[in-house]
Amino acid sequence: MEAELKLDGGRSQADLPADLPLAGGAAAVDQAELDAIGLVQRQLVEPSRRKVVAALPFLPECLDQLVDGRGHWFPPLLASTRPDAYRSGGGSVGGSVAMKILVVQGAGMNMRGKTQTEIFGTMTMEQYDQHIRQYAKELDIEVEIFHSNIEGEVINRLYQANDQGFDGALVNPAGFSRGYPALTAAISQVAYPVIEVHISNPVRRGPVSDTAAVSLGIVAGFGVLGYALALRGLRDRAKGG
Numbered sequence: 001m002e003a004e005l006k007l008d009g010g011r012s013q014a015d016l017p018a019d020l021p022l023a024g025g026a027a028a029v030d031q032a033e034l035d036a037i038g039l040v041q042r043q044l045v046e047p048s049r050r051k052v053v054a055a056l057p058f059l060p061e062c063l064d065q066l067v068d069g070r071g072h073w074f075p076p077l078l079a080s081t082r083p084d085a086y087r088s089g090g091g092s093v094g095g096s097v098a099m100k101i102l103v104v105q106g107a108g109m110n111m112r113g114k115t116q117t118e119i120f121g122t123m124t125m126e127q128y129d130q131h132i133r134q135y136a137k138e139l140d141i142e143v144e145i146f147h148s149n150i151e152g153e154v155i156n157r158l159y160q161a162n163d164q165g166f167d168g169a170l171v172n173p174a175g176f177s178r179g180y181p182a183l184t185a186a187i188s189q190v191a192y193p194v195i196e197v198h199i200s201n202p203v204r205r206g207p208v209s210d211t212a213a214v215s216l217g218i219v220a221g222f223g224v225l226g227y228a229l230a231l232r233g234l235r236d237r238a239k240g241g
């Protein structure tokens with residue numbers, strides 16, 4: 001076999017070169033040589049089949065994390081909804097600087113999980129924030145989470161983030177959704193993109209959000225996952241995706 005395999009002493013697994021034939025293709029494989037180092041005959045890899053993934057012990061660990069016990073495939077973002085699937089990683093990748101995103105929890109978010117649980121569920125703001133930090137870690141995004149029930153404090157934080165060069169913001173305006181023109185103006189004036197996030201879908205209850213009208217986009221009705229979707233959207237948009 002032409003490819004040079006370097007064995008990782010710790011786990012005795014091969015550090016495979018990028019061009020090793022792992023799936024598909026017609027390249028010849030010396031099975032005896034593969035067997036000698038614990039590899040199996042290459043075969044087509046279909047990600048939804050755990051059997052096949054399990055037969056490829058040299059695949060990166062992260063791939064294994066994306067498939068659950070019943071063989072269901074979890075894309076990385078959705079895997080984050082399962083606490084046991086959180087990656088411990090985070091930080092910058094390949095020396096690139098992580099995006100900096102401000103997350104604003106508006107007026108009354110401190111009451112979530114304590115009242116109106118029939119609409120919003122039992123998750124508290126602190127629990128939302130834990131999820132948001134975890135989502136950000138998975139997406140290699142630096143987040144700062146800010147909560148205030150005072151409009152002026154939120155406005156100041158948004159303008160400050162502008163001057164600090166933040167790359168975007170997620171704003172759950174909550175009680176600030178309507179009737180706060182100075183906050184609405186601030187959102188319309190900052191240089192970074194703002195995505196409005198709601199746990200529930202407020203439109204179902206009738207009210208319309210002033211702040212949504214000046215935001216780049218809205219994510220509503222997906223529960224806490226909405227923050228992950230919005231973070232992912234900002235990240236991919238910044239990458240030109």
Ligand SMILES: O=C1C[C@@](O)(C(=O)O)C[C@@H](O)[C@@H]1O
Nearest residue numbers: 108173174175198199200202
């Ligand atoms: O507090 C909230 C939470 C909310 O913003 C949401 O996330 O669904 C919806 C608002 O109408 C409400 O005031």
